[in-house]
Amino acid sequence: MSFARRPVKIPTAGIAPFSRRELLTGMLSVSAIAAATPGRPMISTVTGPVPCNSLGTTLIHEHLLWFGGPGLQHPGYSPIPETLQSDSVDFAVSLLNDAARVGIKTIVDLTPHRPIDLYQQIARRTAVKIIPSTGFYRRAKIPSSWAEIEDEKQMEDRMHKELVQGIDGTSIRAGIIKIASEGAPLTDWEKKVFRAAARVQQATGAPIASHSGPNSAPEQHDLLLRSGAAPRLIVLSHMDVGTASRTERLRALLPLLKQGSYFEVDTFGQDFYTPWSDLTAFLRFFCDAGFANRLFISVDCNWHWENGVKLFEGAEAPTRDPKASQRTYAYMMTFAVPRLLESGFSQKEIDTFLIDNPRRIFCGL
Ligand SMILES: [Zn+2]
Secondary structure, eight states: OOSSOOOOOSSOOSSBOOOHHHHHHTOSOHHHHHHOOTTOOEEOOTTOOEEGGGOOSEEEEEOSOOOSOTTSSBTTBOOOOHHHHHHHHHHHHHHHHHHHHTTOOEEEEOOSSOOHHHHHHHHTTOSSEEEOEEEOOOGGGSOHHHHTOOOHHHHHHHHHHHHHTOSTTSSOOOOEEEEEOSSSSOOHHHHHHHHHHHHHHHHHOOOEEEEOOTTTHHHHHHHHHHTTOOGGGEEEOSTTTTTTTOHHHHHHHHHHHHTTOEEEEOOTTOTTTSOHHHHHHHHHHHHHTTOGGGEEEOOOOOEEEETTEEEETTSSTTTOOTTGGGOSTTHIIIIIHHHHHHTTOOHHHHHIIIIIHHHHHHHOO
16 A cells, blocks of 8 residues: 555446456356356456455465666556566565465455456466456556546546456456545646446446545545446545544444445554554454454555565565565464454454455455
Protein backbone atom coordinates (compact mmCIF):
# COMPACT_ATOMS: atom_id res chain seq x y z
CA MET A 1 0.00 0.00 0.00
CA SER A 2 2.76 2.40 0.75
CA PHE A 3 1.73 5.37 2.82
CA ALA A 4 3.55 8.00 1.92
CA ARG A 5 1.50 5.15 0.93
CA ARG A 6 -0.80 5.61 2.11
CA PRO A 7 -13.67 -1.15 -6.09
CA VAL A 8 -23.89 -10.80 -15.91
CA LYS A 9 -23.02 -10.96 -18.95
CA ILE A 10 -21.13 -12.64 -21.73
CA PRO A 11 -18.28 -12.07 -22.18
CA THR A 12 -17.60 -12.46 -18.51
CA ALA A 13 -15.30 -10.86 -15.99
CA GLY A 14 -14.83 -10.91 -12.23
CA ILE A 15 -18.08 -12.73 -11.67
CA ALA A 16 -18.03 -15.05 -14.58
CA PRO A 17 -20.38 -17.91 -15.38
CA PHE A 18 -19.38 -20.17 -18.25
CA SER A 19 -20.40 -18.82 -21.56
CA ARG A 20 -21.94 -21.21 -24.06
CA ARG A 21 -19.04 -20.46 -26.35
CA GLU A 22 -16.47 -21.41 -23.73
CA LEU A 23 -18.23 -24.68 -23.05
CA LEU A 24 -18.75 -25.51 -26.71
CA THR A 25 -15.26 -24.63 -27.87
CA GLY A 26 -13.49 -26.36 -25.01
CA MET A 27 -11.71 -23.18 -23.90
CA LEU A 28 -12.04 -24.40 -20.32
CA SER A 29 -10.29 -27.45 -18.99
CA VAL A 30 -12.31 -30.60 -18.49
CA SER A 31 -11.66 -30.55 -14.76
CA ALA A 32 -12.87 -26.97 -14.48
CA ILE A 33 -16.06 -27.82 -16.32
CA ALA A 34 -16.59 -30.86 -14.14
CA ALA A 35 -16.09 -28.83 -10.98
CA ALA A 36 -18.55 -26.14 -11.95
CA THR A 37 -22.24 -26.39 -11.41
CA PRO A 38 -24.92 -24.30 -13.09
CA GLY A 39 -25.28 -20.88 -11.48
CA ARG A 40 -21.90 -21.08 -9.80
CA PRO A 41 -19.63 -18.47 -11.37
CA MET A 42 -16.08 -18.87 -12.58
CA ILE A 43 -13.31 -16.53 -11.42
CA SER A 44 -10.51 -15.22 -13.63
CA THR A 45 -6.97 -16.16 -12.59
CA VAL A 46 -3.62 -15.81 -14.31
CA THR A 47 -3.78 -19.48 -15.35
CA GLY A 48 -7.41 -19.30 -16.48
CA PRO A 49 -10.93 -19.38 -15.00
CA VAL A 50 -11.47 -21.39 -11.82
CA PRO A 51 -14.71 -22.39 -10.08
CA CYS A 52 -15.80 -20.21 -7.19
CA ASN A 53 -15.85 -23.10 -4.78
CA SER A 54 -12.08 -23.49 -5.26
CA LEU A 55 -10.94 -20.13 -3.82
CA GLY A 56 -10.40 -21.33 -0.23
CA THR A 57 -8.25 -19.22 2.10
CA THR A 58 -7.81 -15.98 0.18
CA LEU A 59 -5.70 -12.88 0.74
CA ILE A 60 -7.68 -10.07 -0.87
CA HIS A 61 -4.98 -7.39 -0.99
CA GLU A 62 -1.53 -8.49 -2.13
CA HIS A 63 1.11 -7.73 -4.74
CA LEU A 64 3.12 -10.24 -6.76
CA LEU A 65 5.50 -7.66 -8.15
CA TRP A 66 5.70 -3.97 -7.47
CA PHE A 67 8.30 -1.91 -9.30
CA GLY A 68 11.97 -1.61 -10.09
CA GLY A 69 12.90 1.40 -8.03
CA PRO A 70 11.73 4.98 -8.09
CA GLY A 71 12.73 7.73 -10.38
CA LEU A 72 14.03 6.27 -13.62
CA GLN A 73 11.19 6.22 -16.12
CA HIS A 74 8.77 8.19 -13.97
CA PRO A 75 9.02 9.79 -10.53
CA GLY A 76 7.95 7.13 -8.09
CA TYR A 77 7.82 4.34 -10.65
CA SER A 78 10.05 2.40 -12.95
CA PRO A 79 9.60 -1.05 -14.44
CA ILE A 80 11.65 -4.00 -13.20
CA PRO A 81 14.86 -3.97 -15.23
CA GLU A 82 15.43 -6.96 -17.50
CA THR A 83 18.48 -8.06 -15.54
CA LEU A 84 16.38 -8.46 -12.38
CA GLN A 85 13.34 -10.11 -13.94
CA SER A 86 14.32 -13.72 -13.52
CA ASP A 87 15.35 -13.16 -9.90
CA SER A 88 12.01 -11.35 -9.36
CA VAL A 89 10.07 -14.29 -10.77
CA ASP A 90 12.00 -16.84 -8.69
CA PHE A 91 11.49 -14.80 -5.53
CA ALA A 92 7.76 -14.31 -6.14
CA VAL A 93 7.38 -18.06 -6.72
CA SER A 94 9.19 -18.83 -3.47
CA LEU A 95 6.90 -16.49 -1.52
CA LEU A 96 3.81 -18.06 -3.10
CA ASN A 97 5.02 -21.58 -2.41
CA ASP A 98 5.69 -20.62 1.23
CA ALA A 99 2.08 -19.39 1.30
CA ALA A 100 0.79 -22.64 -0.19
CA ARG A 101 2.61 -24.62 2.50
CA VAL A 102 0.67 -22.81 5.24
CA GLY A 103 -2.70 -23.27 3.57
CA ILE A 104 -3.17 -20.13 1.49
CA LYS A 105 -5.02 -21.03 -1.71
CA THR A 106 -5.64 -17.73 -3.48
CA ILE A 107 -3.96 -14.34 -3.75
CA VAL A 108 -5.72 -11.29 -5.15
CA ASP A 109 -3.06 -9.17 -6.84
CA LEU A 110 -3.84 -5.49 -6.59
CA THR A 111 -1.03 -4.23 -8.82
CA PRO A 112 -3.00 -3.10 -11.87
CA HIS A 113 0.17 -1.94 -13.67
CA ARG A 114 1.76 -5.38 -13.83
CA PRO A 115 4.05 -7.13 -16.30
CA ILE A 116 1.63 -9.87 -17.30
CA ASP A 117 4.35 -11.93 -19.01
CA LEU A 118 6.22 -12.24 -15.71
CA TYR A 119 2.94 -13.01 -13.93
CA GLN A 120 2.41 -15.92 -16.32
CA GLN A 121 5.86 -17.27 -15.56
CA ILE A 122 5.17 -17.01 -11.82
CA ALA A 123 1.69 -18.54 -11.94
CA ARG A 124 2.87 -21.61 -13.86
CA ARG A 125 5.23 -22.49 -10.99
CA THR A 126 2.85 -22.33 -8.01
CA ALA A 127 -0.36 -23.96 -6.88
CA VAL A 128 -1.61 -20.68 -5.44
CA LYS A 129 -4.34 -19.15 -7.59
CA ILE A 130 -3.64 -15.54 -8.58
CA ILE A 131 -6.50 -13.21 -9.39
CA PRO A 132 -5.11 -10.28 -11.41
CA SER A 133 -6.48 -6.75 -11.38
CA THR A 134 -7.05 -3.95 -13.82
CA GLY A 135 -7.43 -0.31 -12.95
CA PHE A 136 -5.32 2.63 -11.92
CA TYR A 137 -3.20 2.97 -8.79
CA ARG A 138 -1.99 6.36 -7.46
CA ARG A 139 -1.14 8.66 -10.36
CA ALA A 140 2.41 9.35 -9.20
CA LYS A 141 3.18 5.65 -8.83
CA ILE A 142 2.17 4.22 -12.19
CA PRO A 143 3.77 4.18 -15.64
CA SER A 144 3.60 7.62 -17.19
CA SER A 145 1.72 6.29 -20.23
CA TRP A 146 -1.16 5.47 -17.89
CA ALA A 147 -0.80 8.47 -15.63
CA GLU A 148 -1.11 10.73 -18.65
CA ILE A 149 -4.52 9.36 -19.70
CA GLU A 150 -6.97 12.21 -19.19
CA ASP A 151 -9.97 10.85 -21.08
CA GLU A 152 -12.48 9.12 -18.81
CA LYS A 153 -13.82 6.96 -21.63
CA GLN A 154 -10.31 5.79 -22.43
CA MET A 155 -9.86 4.78 -18.78
CA GLU A 156 -13.17 2.91 -18.89
CA ASP A 157 -12.32 1.13 -22.15
CA ARG A 158 -8.97 -0.07 -20.84
CA MET A 159 -10.46 -1.54 -17.66
CA HIS A 160 -13.37 -3.12 -19.52
CA LYS A 161 -11.09 -4.70 -22.09
CA GLU A 162 -8.82 -6.19 -19.43
CA LEU A 163 -11.83 -7.71 -17.64
CA VAL A 164 -13.64 -9.18 -20.63
CA GLN A 165 -11.02 -9.74 -23.34
CA GLY A 166 -7.59 -9.97 -21.80
CA ILE A 167 -4.55 -8.09 -20.55
CA ASP A 168 -1.89 -6.83 -22.95
CA GLY A 169 -2.78 -9.15 -25.81
CA THR A 170 -3.09 -12.28 -23.68
CA SER A 171 -6.29 -14.20 -22.90
CA ILE A 172 -5.70 -13.54 -19.17
CA ARG A 173 -8.64 -11.59 -17.82
CA ALA A 174 -8.58 -9.42 -14.74
CA GLY A 175 -10.91 -10.43 -11.93
CA ILE A 176 -11.09 -7.20 -9.96
CA ILE A 177 -10.70 -3.44 -10.43
CA LYS A 178 -8.10 -1.56 -8.37
CA ILE A 179 -8.40 2.18 -7.92
CA ALA A 180 -6.80 4.69 -5.56
CA SER A 181 -6.70 8.21 -4.23
CA GLU A 182 -3.84 9.94 -2.48
CA GLY A 183 -6.27 11.05 0.21
CA ALA A 184 -9.21 13.41 0.43
CA PRO A 185 -10.48 15.36 -1.37
CA LEU A 186 -10.09 13.38 -4.57
CA THR A 187 -8.37 15.07 -7.49
CA ASP A 188 -10.22 15.53 -10.79
CA TRP A 189 -8.11 12.74 -12.34
CA GLU A 190 -8.96 10.39 -9.47
CA LYS A 191 -12.66 11.22 -9.83
CA LYS A 192 -12.52 10.21 -13.48
CA VAL A 193 -10.94 6.88 -12.51
CA PHE A 194 -13.61 6.24 -9.86
CA ARG A 195 -16.53 7.07 -12.17
CA ALA A 196 -15.06 4.95 -14.97
CA ALA A 197 -14.50 2.04 -12.57
CA ALA A 198 -18.11 2.19 -11.36
CA ARG A 199 -19.42 2.03 -14.93
CA VAL A 200 -17.13 -0.89 -15.72
CA GLN A 201 -18.42 -2.69 -12.64
CA GLN A 202 -22.00 -2.16 -13.81
CA ALA A 203 -21.10 -3.70 -17.16
CA THR A 204 -19.08 -6.64 -15.85
CA GLY A 205 -20.00 -7.38 -12.23
CA ALA A 206 -16.35 -7.14 -11.16
CA PRO A 207 -15.55 -6.11 -7.58
CA ILE A 208 -13.72 -2.82 -6.98
CA ALA A 209 -10.89 -2.60 -4.44
CA SER A 210 -9.78 0.88 -3.51
CA HIS A 211 -6.58 2.15 -1.92
CA SER A 212 -8.40 4.06 0.76
CA GLY A 213 -8.33 4.83 4.47
CA PRO A 214 -10.64 6.20 7.12
CA ASN A 215 -10.25 9.77 5.89
CA SER A 216 -10.80 9.24 2.16
CA ALA A 217 -13.27 6.29 2.35
CA PRO A 218 -16.49 8.28 2.77
CA GLU A 219 -15.82 10.46 -0.28
CA GLN A 220 -14.59 7.51 -2.36
CA HIS A 221 -17.63 5.43 -1.39
CA ASP A 222 -20.09 8.20 -2.07
CA LEU A 223 -18.64 8.86 -5.53
CA LEU A 224 -18.65 5.15 -6.41
CA LEU A 225 -22.28 4.75 -5.40
CA ARG A 226 -23.36 7.91 -7.20
CA SER A 227 -21.58 6.58 -10.29
CA GLY A 228 -23.49 3.29 -10.19
CA ALA A 229 -21.27 0.89 -8.22
CA ALA A 230 -22.85 -1.72 -5.92
CA PRO A 231 -21.77 -1.60 -2.26
CA ARG A 232 -21.65 -5.41 -2.08
CA LEU A 233 -18.83 -5.23 -4.64
CA ILE A 234 -16.67 -2.55 -2.98
CA VAL A 235 -13.59 -3.15 -0.82
CA LEU A 236 -12.14 -0.13 0.97
CA SER A 237 -8.52 -0.93 1.84
CA HIS A 238 -6.23 0.15 4.69
CA MET A 239 -9.19 1.23 6.82
CA ASP A 240 -7.48 0.80 10.16
CA VAL A 241 -4.61 3.20 9.52
CA GLY A 242 -4.91 6.26 11.72
CA THR A 243 -8.25 5.36 13.26
CA ALA A 244 -6.61 4.55 16.55
CA SER A 245 -9.16 2.84 18.72
CA ARG A 246 -11.32 5.90 19.14
CA THR A 247 -14.87 4.65 19.18
CA GLU A 248 -16.40 7.79 17.71
CA ARG A 249 -14.14 7.52 14.64
CA LEU A 250 -15.07 3.86 14.19
CA ARG A 251 -18.77 4.60 14.67
CA ALA A 252 -18.57 7.22 11.93
CA LEU A 253 -17.47 4.50 9.49
CA LEU A 254 -20.39 2.18 10.28
CA PRO A 255 -22.74 3.55 7.60
CA LEU A 256 -20.39 2.32 4.87
CA LEU A 257 -20.66 -1.26 6.15
CA LYS A 258 -24.39 -0.94 6.73
CA GLN A 259 -24.78 -0.19 3.02
CA GLY A 260 -23.00 -3.46 2.25
CA SER A 261 -19.41 -2.52 1.47
CA TYR A 262 -16.30 -4.17 2.86
CA PHE A 263 -13.31 -2.92 4.86
CA GLU A 264 -9.83 -4.40 4.56
CA VAL A 265 -6.95 -4.15 7.06
CA ASP A 266 -3.37 -5.21 6.53
CA THR A 267 -1.02 -3.62 9.08
CA PHE A 268 -0.23 -6.82 10.97
CA GLY A 269 3.29 -6.48 12.32
CA GLN A 270 3.46 -2.82 11.33
CA ASP A 271 2.93 -1.13 14.65
CA PHE A 272 4.44 2.04 13.18
CA TYR A 273 1.27 2.35 11.07
CA THR A 274 -1.26 0.82 13.47
CA PRO A 275 -0.39 -0.55 16.92
CA TRP A 276 -1.67 -4.07 17.52
CA SER A 277 -4.15 -2.89 20.15
CA ASP A 278 -5.67 -0.42 17.68
CA LEU A 279 -5.83 -3.01 14.91
CA THR A 280 -7.62 -5.52 17.12
CA ALA A 281 -9.89 -2.81 18.55
CA PHE A 282 -10.86 -1.93 14.97
CA LEU A 283 -11.74 -5.52 14.06
CA ARG A 284 -13.45 -6.19 17.40
CA PHE A 285 -15.61 -3.07 17.14
CA PHE A 286 -17.00 -4.03 13.73
CA CYS A 287 -17.37 -7.73 14.60
CA ASP A 288 -19.32 -6.81 17.72
CA ALA A 289 -21.48 -4.46 15.63
CA GLY A 290 -22.44 -7.49 13.50
CA PHE A 291 -20.20 -6.90 10.49
CA ALA A 292 -17.65 -9.73 10.62
CA ASN A 293 -19.08 -10.62 7.21
CA ARG A 294 -17.82 -7.31 5.86
CA LEU A 295 -14.17 -7.47 6.94
CA PHE A 296 -11.07 -8.68 5.12
CA ILE A 297 -7.63 -9.28 6.58
CA SER A 298 -4.60 -9.38 4.30
CA VAL A 299 -0.84 -8.68 4.36
CA ASP A 300 -0.39 -6.24 1.46
CA CYS A 301 2.95 -7.92 0.87
CA ASN A 302 5.02 -5.71 -1.38
CA TRP A 303 8.69 -5.31 -2.10
CA HIS A 304 10.63 -3.43 -4.69
CA TRP A 305 14.14 -3.12 -6.03
CA GLU A 306 16.42 -0.40 -4.82
CA ASN A 307 20.02 -0.36 -6.00
CA GLY A 308 19.85 -4.06 -6.75
CA VAL A 309 18.45 -4.96 -3.34
CA LYS A 310 14.94 -6.24 -2.58
CA LEU A 311 13.26 -3.96 -0.06
CA PHE A 312 9.99 -4.83 1.61
CA GLU A 313 7.67 -1.98 2.55
CA GLY A 314 8.76 -0.58 5.89
CA ALA A 315 12.43 -1.51 5.45
CA GLU A 316 13.26 1.90 4.06
CA ALA A 317 13.19 5.29 5.73
CA PRO A 318 11.52 6.54 7.80
CA THR A 319 10.62 3.33 9.63
CA ARG A 320 13.58 1.11 8.67
CA ASP A 321 11.73 -1.85 10.11
CA PRO A 322 14.25 -4.68 10.49
CA LYS A 323 11.39 -7.19 10.36
CA ALA A 324 9.84 -5.88 7.14
CA SER A 325 10.93 -8.87 5.07
CA GLN A 326 9.00 -11.21 7.36
CA ARG A 327 5.75 -9.77 6.06
CA THR A 328 5.20 -12.23 3.24
CA TYR A 329 1.87 -13.85 2.29
CA ALA A 330 2.62 -16.74 4.66
CA TYR A 331 2.89 -14.21 7.50
CA MET A 332 -0.92 -14.18 7.63
CA MET A 333 -0.91 -17.78 8.89
CA THR A 334 2.38 -17.81 10.80
CA PHE A 335 1.91 -14.51 12.67
CA ALA A 336 -1.39 -12.65 12.17
CA VAL A 337 -3.86 -15.50 12.66
CA PRO A 338 -2.16 -16.95 15.79
CA ARG A 339 -1.98 -13.50 17.37
CA LEU A 340 -5.61 -12.76 16.50
CA LEU A 341 -6.60 -16.02 18.21
CA GLU A 342 -4.55 -15.00 21.26
CA SER A 343 -6.30 -11.62 21.21
CA GLY A 344 -9.70 -13.25 21.52
CA PHE A 345 -10.87 -13.66 17.94
CA SER A 346 -12.54 -16.98 17.20
CA GLN A 347 -11.54 -19.38 14.44
CA LYS A 348 -15.02 -18.82 13.01
CA GLU A 349 -14.40 -15.08 12.75
CA ILE A 350 -11.04 -15.66 11.09
CA ASP A 351 -12.58 -18.11 8.61
CA THR A 352 -15.21 -15.48 7.85
CA PHE A 353 -12.47 -12.93 7.06
CA LEU A 354 -10.29 -15.26 5.01
CA ILE A 355 -12.68 -17.74 3.36
CA ASP A 356 -16.36 -16.74 3.48
CA ASN A 357 -15.99 -13.04 2.64
CA PRO A 358 -13.69 -13.52 -0.39
CA ARG A 359 -16.08 -16.20 -1.72
CA ARG A 360 -19.05 -13.87 -1.24
CA ILE A 361 -17.58 -10.84 -2.98
CA PHE A 362 -16.31 -12.85 -5.96
CA CYS A 363 -19.08 -15.42 -6.21
CA GLY A 364 -22.07 -13.88 -4.50
CA LEU A 365 -22.32 -17.04 -2.38
ZN1 LIG B 1 -1.40 -2.63 -1.67
